[in-house]
Amino acid sequence: MSEQLFEEIRLARLSPEAAREILIAVALEQSDLLARAATADRARSEPEPMSGARADRVVGAVYKLLAERGTSAQLDADSAAFLARCGLPAEEAFQVQATLKVLRRQGLVPAPEWKLRKLLAEHAPDVEPSAVVLAETAHALYRGKAAACLDTDERWSDTTSDDVELMRAARRNRAAPAPATTEPERSTTAPPPPAVPTASANLEPAADLATKVSPAPVVVSAAQDPDIPTTITGHTAQLAATRLQLGNWDEKTAGQHISVARLLTRIVQHDEFARLRQCDVAKYRDVLLGLPKSYGKSSKDAQRSVAELLARGQALPEEKRGLIAPTINRHMTQLGNILKSAASYGLRTAETIDLTGLRAKEGERDRDQRPPMTLDDIRAILKGAPWHGCLSEAERLEPGQIVIHDSLYWAPLIAIYSLMRREEICGLMIVDVHFDVPVPYFNIVRNKYRRLKNPQSKRKIPIHPELLRLGLRAYIEAIAALGYDLLFPELLPASGKAVLGNQFHREWLPLLTHTAPAAVEEGKVFHSIRHFGNQQLVEAGVIPDWRQDIMGHKGTSEVEERYRDDVALRRKLRALKKLPNVTAQLQAFPILLRENVVKKIGRKPRRKNGNAGGSVPASGS
Known part of the structure; x- marks a missing residue:
């Protein structure tokens, strides 16, 4: 086997130029897909909780992990340092690991051989697709996807500050008096058009702006500590990772809590504890009563809107609609765990929430x-x-x-x-x-x-x-x-x-x-x-x-x-x-x-x- 492997390496290797070409092609294609997805996300009337730069970086971290450690890679004890290189906090470890498992379950990891052969045919048609070459192609593919996913600035950067400076510069230009000069000689040529400032233009030196605009002091509360996720889904992911690390939960329980948080944010159409009210969790329970009993068994359920899920439930016979009482009570228990954990970090809801009256009463004794x-x-x-x-x-x-x-x-x-x-x-x-x-x-x-x-x-x-x-x-x-x-x-x-x-x-x-x-x-x-x-x-x-x-x-x-x-x-x-x-x-x-x-x-x-x-x-x- 070793002799065969060395012979393959000698006769058929992917050149650095071909590998670079594949990496760039994959990165550009992935970047285009992500840009279109970002546009679609912004247009959603019901935003998906797991979207935006965070979601892109989670996927990017998965592909970076595969590129660095191979297709059997897993996060290890040094995951915090690796996640920091990907622009992610340590609490995203669970989400990265879960995403990797999903990609494996969907057959995307290892990279499908047909995809690798297609890339070789397009960018290195003269190279024989040996096992070594396919492995090198997969490495270039992972690197390209990682690069595209981790480059989030173009898709998700906040341009508000640029727009504000653009407005201020335009206002100053409009209000400034014309300089006193002698009248110039008339010219037969038309004057050049005035320059139109753009967001990317260097309007004024940074030092001048610093002296002219005095920013107001920013007060950061304990709840705004950047190391503490403040969103419902972010905090739940951190809670799941912590409980897994302590051995209190297994992956199934952790995944159930994350699913509860995601469904809640889809129902109330926001991801903030501070906006959560009693009527929101009551609506959550009511939605559980309208879902198909099979909810959660299909991976497509996570992609369907709440309205679509309820419509599917409404189309079913009554005996197949509405989650059973023990399942509803599990949802209430897990939602209570999330709220209790958030309160321990100082994350408060808009009003006191009581889940007791939302639990289902089971009509029979356990026996x-x-x-x-x-x-x-x-x-x-x-x-x-x-x-x-x-x-x-x-x-x-x-x-x-x-x-x-x-x-x-x-x-x-x-x-x-x-x-x-x-x-x-x-x-x-x-x-x-x-x-x-x-x-x-x-x-x-x-x-x-x-x-x-x-x-x-x-x-x-x-x-x-x-x-x-x-x-x-x-x-x-x-x-x-x-x-x-x-x-x-x-x-x-x-x-x-x-x-x-x-x-x-x-x-x-x-x-x-x-x-x-x-x-x-x-x-x-x-x-x-x-x-x-x-x-x-x-x-x-x-x-x-x-x-x-x-x-x-x-x-x-x-x-x-x-x-x-x-x-x-x-x-x-x-x-x-x-x-x-x-x-x-x-x-x-x-x-x-x-x-x-x-x-x-x-x-x-x-x-x-x-x-x-x-x-x-x-x-x-």
């Missing part, structure tokens, strides 16, 4: 929102082909001779015998499972694949003997031997962004429908297994303290929550053994993994239309 599975439901599900033998990997629901060990096989069993949440199971890493200890256990902690619902969700759950009998350890050892760190690698989404539990749900729902159709009609979901187990523990007389530690629930009193130790693993195991043994009839089969897991074939992106899997709802975790 009634998801009906629990019954023992008959559980037994019906476990009669399915995945645990006794299926026809093939593609036909998991049809009886056959093959038992495949994957998330569809293990996740329901783990849920039945551990009472863990769907996402806690699907996001388990190999290092989270401990066997060589007196009581084998799952260590439920936050990891790179998923967050935890709340602080009390961090806990240890004993591994039930039935899971060990059926071969859980052999399965994990087989997955680890292939180099994976995730317990169920087939759940990794193609985009790298989707929730792992939602990937599992696309196979779970057909299984549930096939084995327990009555449970589906009654609104039972995967989470109903957890409710079933908790009810079984109640009936078995397991005390609340033990159940709370197993379920990851908060104590009902200050004494329970703060002043008692975590129940020992042995006691938890004793409680879990009181669950009904619903797998006694299952046979332990030799471990057989999915073909795509063995061959390390990643999940393919779902088609937007015509894919049956794409129509499976992701709710009901």
Whole structure:
């Protein structure tokens, strides 16, 4: 490989002249696009919050990062210095990183090969497009785009001061008396026309202007500190970056807060805390009630105007319009976080804002929102082909001779015998499972694949003997031997962004429908297994303290929550053994993994239309 690479370098390299020509061509083309976009932004009746010089510089920083560090670049601990070179404050790190992820998701990073070949054909047609040449072309492309995006003065500079000086100079010229001179001899030629001052003209020396015009002193308040963003979207971006750095939020939570801030500014048509009133946030809640229930699932939603979003919602049946109560309450909570953080920096709203009355009231108690599975439901599900033998990997629901060990096989069993949440199971890493200890256990902690619902969700759950009998350890050892760190690698989404539990749900729902159709009609979901187990523990007389530690629930009193130790693993195991043994009839089969897991074939992106899997709802975790 090295010999081939050196031969390519010797025979085919992009000359500095060609690279410079590509850089200039890309920069000019990008600059023209940005100029037209800037004109369109100024003409918008509803300005976009993420626009202007700031937005251009964020994109410019992304391309500069790619040019300096390659297509796999990420911001590191030295991001503040890098952002300063791009004319951005340190709090824009999150926005730069988020923009880079969007460009990768859209297929723009790495630079598309067809684009690179087109540039070569136009500016270096005699050079063979080898891997080295394409890499050099991509480098020139990134540099050109960065240069155009970071050159914001021509598009966004404030010309007001130039215009003011132009006006003052014209006024002085008009008011100045004509100098006393002797009458000149008459000439037969016409006098030259008077010079017309322009904004770019050097009207007077700077020293003269300084003596003639005394600027008023500028008083800067604490809220105008240039290091503290004062806009709604700017402050929210800083809040998100801070919470990420402190480990209080994950990227999903940070992104949700930023989306809330952007939607709010689109609705009220400004980006200032000082203009925010109670009626503005009430209008925000009302808009949530008119949006399509699918709002936010399409990347195009961020580009649609509020009026367009409401029109799309109005065209839908009532059952598909309006965000559900828990989602509205999440929006109110996150908006409250933004307002509280802004107040801590001295950024005040126009009036005191109360979100309490805008929260949605959920009509049912928590225990009634998801009906629990019954023992008959559980037994019906476990009669399915995945645990006794299926026809093939593609036909998991049809009886056959093959038992495949994957998330569809293990996740329901783990849920039945551990009472863990769907996402806690699907996001388990190999290092989270401990066997060589007196009581084998799952260590439920936050990891790179998923967050935890709340602080009390961090806990240890004993591994039930039935899971060990059926071969859980052999399965994990087989997955680890292939180099994976995730317990169920087939759940990794193609985009790298989707929730792992939602990937599992696309196979779970057909299984549930096939084995327990009555449970589906009654609104039972995967989470109903957890409710079933908790009810079984109640009936078995397991005390609340033990159940709370197993379920990851908060104590009902200050004494329970703060002043008692975590129940020992042995006691938890004793409680879990009181669950009904619903797998006694299952046979332990030799471990057989999915073909795509063995061959390390990643999940393919779902088609937007015509894919049956794409129509499976992701709710009901």
